[in-house]
Amino acid sequence: MEHSATSPRVYVLTVVRIIGMDYCVQYVKMDFMDRHVKNVGTVGMEHSATSPRVYVQKVVWIIGMDYCVQYVKKDFMDKHVKNVGTVGMEDSATSPRVNVQTVVWIIGMDYCVQYVKKDFMDKHVKNVGTVGMEHSATSPRVYVQTVVWIIGMDYLCKEGFYGQTCEECGHCRNGTFCNITTGVCPDGCMDNWDGLLCVDCSDGMYGHHCNDECGHCLPGTLCDKSTGVCPKGCKENWTGPKCDVCKEGFYGQTCEICGHCRNGTFCNITTGTCPDGCMDNWDGLLCAVCLDGLYGHHCNDECGHCLPRTLCDKSTGVCPKGCKENWTGPKCDVCKEGFYGQTCEICGHCSNGTFCNITTGVCPGGCMDNWDGLLCEVCWNGKYGHHCNDECGHCLIGTLCDKSTGVCPKGCKENWTGPKCDECQDYKYGPNCAFDCGHCKDDKPCSKVSGKCEAGCVTGWAGLFCLKESSSAKELNAGLFK
Incomplete structure (x- = not known):
């Protein structure tokens, strides 16, 4: 309080925001407190019957202060005012007071600076809202109603806040605090956070805590980092605003294509199972495997002649354990040399040790002696037996013996008898x-x-x-x- 019985004015000694201050507005009149002081931590009445003043132990915020320090005694300044930019002694031998030219920070004050000399105002106060001269012929002082900014301020935010308005820091790594002036995190950003101030989600993440992964947006595009919506649309097989749901005909976490469901139905988008079972030739829980004995992209190719009790590979058709007798090739679908046809029959008796054609069975160089026919597997007329080296008996003229058994089916010539007509009559x-x-x-x-x-x-x-x-x-x- 100004020590003048006739003056009801107060000198506010500090600035707008003081963190953790144990002492600030010394003794102020109660009506001033009610009007201008907010968020008081602990307030206790002075135990003096004659004093209506309050003793403020903690003051966090004083409304409307835009410029605060007038002339205060030096010992009080040393004890209670922090972050003073330039301090100069008043040029008066009898006055131990300091003229404080720089104060920390003042926001939007409607009331604070009472009477200050005009030359000080001109030099140090900017962005004055309304300034009015005191109507006193003897007083060269101005009455400042609104002051927005004081030059040379050094305002300090709480840890975890930065800038002129003490914005909250971003998401700094390792529990560090950002720079109180720039807001930059000294060790970089926490996981999933990005940007100069670590307040943006990393690419591919979204949500309040940036811990939700974007869906499957079109290549080269990103989801909205607040909502997760893909603004340009989805990758193939995906749908939904966030591109996190499979289209019909696809299933699972990676939207794989459904198997071959019966009747044109779609599989379950979560499990991939077909509700009505599998199409013909397909098998398995997901109808994605060929039935035994079939292979290929459409499961419409039959396996070759694999060894008994073994199956071909259902993708390639290869017989991993080998082939049945007379068959060869990776898929066991080709006749070995010396065999031909769809069932790999043995070739006939080709001349000169050659092999017959594997498809037609024809001997390219003709038949061995005693053998005849298109496939060289029939005895010459008049020959019979396994090797066609036995001659027929005396069958009736104009008839032939059986080329396997030698029997004359029509009977014998005169004087001959026996099934093969190779014995004389009695x-x-x-x-x-x-x-x-x-x-x-x-x-x-x-x-x-x-x-x-x-x-x-x-x-x-x-x-x-x-x-x-x-x-x-x-x-x-x-x-x-x-």
Whole structure:
């Protein structure tokens, strides 16, 4: 308080915002306190019956202060005023007061600077709102109603705030605080944060805490860092404002294409399962695998002739364990040399050790001896047997024996008998069975090969073939014809 009984004025000793101040507005009248002091921490009444003043222990904010320091005693300044820019002693031998020319920061004050000399105002106060001269002929002082800015200010924000208006710091790394003047984080930004002041989400992140990942926006574009919306649209297979939902026909976290669902239905966008089962030729939980025995992009190619109880690869058709007999190739779908056709039949009897064509079975150089036919697998006429090296018997003229068994199906030529017509009839022998047997004993036939009577001759006949009359028979016959 100015120590003048006639003066109701107060001198405000500090600036707008003081952090953690234990002492500030010394003794001020209660009505002034009610009007101008806010956010008082602890206020206690002075225990003096004659004093209506309050003792302010903590003052955080004083409304409307734009310029505050007038003339105060030096010991009070040393104790209570901080961040003074330039301090100069008043040129008065009897006055120990300092003239404070620079104050920390003043915002939008409507009341504060009471009476200051005009030359001080001209030199140090800028952006004055309304200035009015005091209507006193003897006083060269001005009455400042609104002062916005004081030159040379050194305002200090709380830790975690910066700038002229003490904006909150961004998201600095390692729990550090930003620079109180520039707002820059000395060690850079926390994870997911970016920008000069660490108040922007990193590219690809969004949300209040920048911990939500953007969806699948079009390549070369970013989602809105507040809402996550993709303004230019989505990558292929994705949909929704944030491009975080699969289109129909796709499923899962990466929107893979659905399998082959039956009846043109779409799979479940989360699990990928087909609600009505799989299309023909497809199998598996997701209808993305060929049925056993099929392979290829559309599962419409049949596996080759893999070894029994093994399957071909359902993508490539390769038989990993090898092929059945007579087959070769990675897919076991090609005949080995010496075999041909869709079932790899053995080739016929090609001449000169050559192999038949694997598709047609035709021998390019013709057939081996005794063999005939388009595929060299039939005996020549008149030949039969596994190697076609057996000759047919004496079948009826104009007929052939069976080329596998040698049997004459229509019967035999005269004098021949047997299934193959390769034996003489009884009582015939010799080349072409043209000779009659002799007089063999007991009317038995002679050997069909040699004509001999193995059991001997009828009485009266002699010789190996029983064709000679005996001497007794001759004598008997001679007596009879005398």
